[in-house]
Amino acid sequence: MIPLGSCTMKLNATTEMMPVSWPSFTDIHPFAPVEQAQGYQEMFQNLGDLLCTVTGFDSISFQPNAGASGEYAGLMVIRAYHMVKAYILNLNLIVHLQFILIV
Numbered sequence: 154m155i156p157l158g159s160c161t162m163k164l165n166a167t168t169e170m171m172p173v174s175w176p177s178f179t180d181i182h183p184f185a186p187v188e189q190a191q192g193y194q195e196m197f198q199n200l201g202d203l204l205c206t207v208t209g210f211d212s213i214s215f216q217p218n219a220g221a222s223g224e225y226a227g228l229m230v231i232r233a234y235h236m237v238k239a240y241i242l243n244l245n246l247i248v249h250l251q252f253i254l255i256v
Contacts, residue, residue, distance in 0.1 A: 181190060204213045217223045
């Protein structure tokens with residue numbers, strides 16, 4: 154199911170949405186035993202690995218996928234990126250300052 158409010162998903166072509174609405178794909182019970190959902194687990198693991206490779210992230214999350222919670226998750230990723238970059242920048246400045254002070 155694609156939650157309402159996901160602007161990105163509203164723009165997907167019908168042909169792209171058709172496979173995710175097939176009963177053979179969507180009708181698994183939410184409490185199905187893990188051994189009966191191994192194909193789903195494999196599919197999501199493979200997709201997650203591919204997304205990590207493409208994005209360069211160490212890991213990904215399939216949730217939250219839409220709406221305000223999705224926007225918030227995206228903002229937190231952007232915030233973390235800039236915090237890491239600022240930390241690296243600060244380390245570089247410290248190293249350069251130490252080099253200048255030593256010389």
